[in-house]
Amino acid sequence: MLIRDVRPWGGERSDVELDGARIAAVRPHDPAAPAPAGCVEGRGRLLLPSFSDVHVHLDSTRIGLPFRPHTGGPGVWTMMLNDRAHWRDAEVPLPERVAGTLARMIARGTTRVRTYAQVDVDCKLEKFEAVVAAKEKYGHLADIEIMAFPQAGILREAGTADYLEAALKAGADVMGGIDPCTLDRDPKGHLDVVFGLAEKYQVDVDIHLHEPGHLGVFSTDLILERTRALGMQGRVTMSHAYELGSVDEATSRRLIEEFAELDVSMATVAPAARGQLSLVELTEAGVRVGLGEDGQRDYWSPYGNCDMLDRSWQLAFTNNFRRDEHVEMCLAVATVGGAGLMNGAVPRLRGVGDRPGLAPGDRADLVLVDGETPTSAVMDRGVDRTVLHDGVVVAEGLALV
Structure with a gap:
């Protein structure tokens, strides 16, 4: 192609030749050359690696349903109870909502997805199975x-741990954890289950961390210790973790260095x-950082599209980025950054100016979008898009085609 x-x-302006699922060559565009049958007409649009949403809760989506007032209260437990009280009463069955949101x-250009599927004594495996059905469809x-x-x-x-293990037996790809201190109030017991099941089923770990300041650093250090002791370098992600930079500069620098050394990834939802760790410093240090949308207009919040x-x-706006190199770095995080979080074989970003993913040999997961520059594409967010997955x-x- x-x-x-x-x-x-x-x-x-270039012509990009594909060989199956890989980019074979990138050549200067020849406007005089006839267009071969079956070619994709770029029409001068930008070519970017496709997007990677590495932090999304497909299991609670309300995309496509009538807007409802937000009824959640403050705190993770209160918000969880709000979701628990309402998710079965939606206008459309959950499997249909999940599949429609994924489509x-x-x-819109996302061809790599890491989605959460809530597993607990209330929903048991019902939410997990709805997400599995959407994966089988798309x-x-x-x-x-x-x-x-x-x-x-x-x-x-x-009984929660038993349901989590049942999900892993049924094919879950990642073992999740959440706020070992503030939610379960037993960090050792919580992480024993998380890392024990991950080691047993040979899956990655992804820890939701909302804990503040020193407490968040304490939980993070426990996670780093286990990562090192179990040889799980490159298989652990810290999600949110938005107060790890709030303690002091020395602690921030130490955490960034340890994340880089152990290849521990970070997933942000912007x-x-x-009090967040600096996105620029994380990228310059070679820490894998991916981006996600979190909830999709669900019972947790009205955001997500x-x-x-x-x-x-x-991501650019909340970091107060104005320079093109920083806005484009946000695109790199949202595309190949997340790809590296899901697949350790994908190289880490090498710095703020690194723009990988479009060279011969790279995977042909691509998105074409209108825009004068990558920064203008982020600002204007045009709709003239073409999406390819594995060269198709x-x-x-x-x-969808």
């Missing part, structure tokens, strides 16, 4: 990882929060 007349990362994400259009996620904690409700280009804008066009104009 030939992708004709595109600008990789906003560079010169909408792919149509797994040929995107890479999809499913996390067995203890949103309600592991130790507060008897929150408007102070399935568009990672929109979330890239939010899967979406055009925000609709």
